[in-house]
Amino acid sequence: MTPRSRPARSHRPVRLAGLAVLGLLAPLALAACGAGDTGAGETSGDGAGAAPLTFQVAGDPEETAVYEAIATAYNDTEPATTVDIVAVPSKGDHLALLQTSFAAGDAPEVFLLNYREYAPFVRRGALTPVQGLLERRDVDLVDYYEPPVDAFTLDGELQCMPQNVSSLVVYANTALFEEAGLDLPTDGWEVEDFVEAAGTLADLDGDVDGVYVEPSVIRVAPFAWSDGAEITDDPEEPTRLTLDDEDTRDVVDLLASLQSDGLMPTEEELAAKDADTRFMDGELAMTLSSRKSVPLFREAPTLDFDVLPLPVLGEAATILHSDAYCLSSQAEDASAAADFIAFAVGPQGQSIAALGGRTVPSLISVAESGAFLNDTVEPAHSEVFLEAIDGMRATPVLAGWPQIEDLAEEYLTRIWYDATDPAEVDELLAELDERTRPLFEED
Structure with a gap:
């Protein structure tokens, strides 16, 4: 094949979101230490009089609309707790805003992180591991695909709960x-x-x-x-x-x-x-x-x-490619935050995300259901995502x-x-x- 002619080349800007992560998180250890220890424990848990939970996500409006729908469904199910969405347009903005809010002692209770980016947060003490909290809410990890669960397990604990297995x-x-x-x-x-x-x-x-x-x-x-x-x-x-x-x-x-x-x-x-x-x-x-x-x-x-x-x-x-719901170590009510995460990764929350097109559900039963495998909407061959899981690997x-x-x-x-x-x-x-x-x- 004869190559088409091309104009002269020039550098385009390089994304710097990841480069800033370690530097951005430098203040987090001190900020987290002053926020109260919610490591494995829980506070009230009944939601009565609780402040709204803040849930921060990044993406295009079409992506973040899916999480708005999940929050709305949860708010309808649990009227005593209100989940407020903070939607930011890009990963870089998302990480920068997390840095600012952690440093100010006002981090969102729940936020999404990619498995390739969460380790710095763990090392800086910014996360509360979610495994024990979710197990007490009947979230059984054997019901979820192994690759994302393994990717979000560090130091022997599930740090964040994966929502997808793309x-x-x-x-x-x-x-x-x-x-x-x-x-x-x-x-x-x-x-x-x-x-x-x-x-x-x-x-x-x-x-x-x-x-x-x-x-x-x-x-x-x-x-x-x-x-x-x-x-x-x-x-x-x-x-x-x-x-x-x-x-x-x-x-x-x-x-x-x-x-x-x-x-x-x-x-x-x-x-x-x-x-x-x-x-x-x-x-x-x-x-x-x-x-x-x-x-x-x-x-x-x-x-x-x-x-x-x-x-x-x-x-x-x-x-x-997988993101997970992470729980801030600064959360005043880890129980209420864990309730929301359990809902979001449960059958109803995962079905909403699947119907919105954004995710390949990490919950096996939803991934194999019509909520995801629906050939009446594009893409018609969504099973391609599931068939790829056997050959799936993660980066370090x-x-x-x-x-x-x-x-x-x-x-x-x-x-x-x-x-x-x-x-x-x-x-x-x-x-x-x-x-x-x-x-x-x-x-």
């Missing part, structure tokens, strides 16, 4: 697939077929890009795992990134070639219109994301879409991991869009290794 999938514009004469490979496909399809889709029209894969370690990881490679030197006790190892480096080169071969949008195009918007406008045929994109994509009036499994290089593999849970991810994105962005020869890629990966090694010791 995986990375390929979102496909079904109208463009049909126009190109391509079948949807809902039963699986090889990377070679994926790249060929991206080329065919990109050749449809000069205004359509075949695919978008963001330059991040969480996009490299599942392809590396599929090929029998690793992103760290030891999955259990990692001490360094291994993106420069031969096998993993091959995966980095493969994904970067999607850009250099003209199959992905340029930095300039993404700066003018992000990948999600391009996908919704029919200018991008495929994009990789987790379940969180569904509510947004459903709002696009002219978009017909479905989900496909990740293409494989060897064995089927994907990466866990380390206090320094958010910073590691952000530094990896900085360097992978340069590799995706600027590196012109293998020697330059070697230098960038070596520098990334040097800068991230100390962060593995933060734990």
Whole structure:
């Protein structure tokens, strides 16, 4: 295939949400110590005269509307307690607001965190482990999928209660697939077929890009795992990134070639219109994301879409995407907060989230029900998410991991869009290794 011509490259801004996490949480230990000990105990528990509970979430309005619905349902069920939603637009804003509120001694009682970001909060004493509290509310962890439960277990305790077990999938514009004469490979496909399809889709029209894969370690990881490679030197006790190892480096080169071969949008195009918007406008045929994109994509009036499994290089593999309800160590009434969390991860709360499209329920019975597996709404093949669980892995849970991810994105962005020869890629990966090694010791 002949690559399309591309304008000159330039750097786009790098997200810094994770880089700030450890610094942002520096005041939390002192602030938490002054908030009263609710570690394994509970206060009143009857909700009588209790102050409203604050629940903080991040995301697009389409995403946060799901949590508004859960809070409303809980408020109707438990009128003695009012759950107030604090919705912030981005992960960076979410983490920054948590830092500010913890430092002020006014943290939200409950908030969502991704498993890749909660370890710093544990190390700073900002969380109350939820396992015992939830067990006393008849929440049985055997009813939930293991990967997210394991990911949120640290120091032998379940720190936060996972709400979802999403995986990375390929979102496909079904109208463009049909126009190109391509079948949807809902039963699986090889990377070679994926790249060929991206080329065919990109050749449809000069205004359509075949695919978008963001330059991040969480996009490299599942392809590396599929090929029998690793992103760290030891999955259990990692001490360094291994993106420069031969096998993993091959995966980095493969994904970067999607850009250099003209199959992905340029930095300039993404700066003018992000990948999600391009996908919704029919200018991008495929994009990789987790379940969180569904509510947004459903709002696009002219978009017909479905989900496909990740293409494989060897064995089927994907990466866990999961958020959990965390309980603040500053909560004055841990019992009331635990009541809300138990509701949110129970059958009613999980069904509301599933119907809203936002989550792949962590509660097995709801994930296997019509609330989630409903082929009358897009995506029609939601079972793709459940079928991926057998090949699902998580990234390391380390206090320094958010910073590691952000530094990896900085360097992978340069590799995706600027590196012109293998020697330059070697230098960038070596520098990334040097800068991230100390962060593995933060734990």
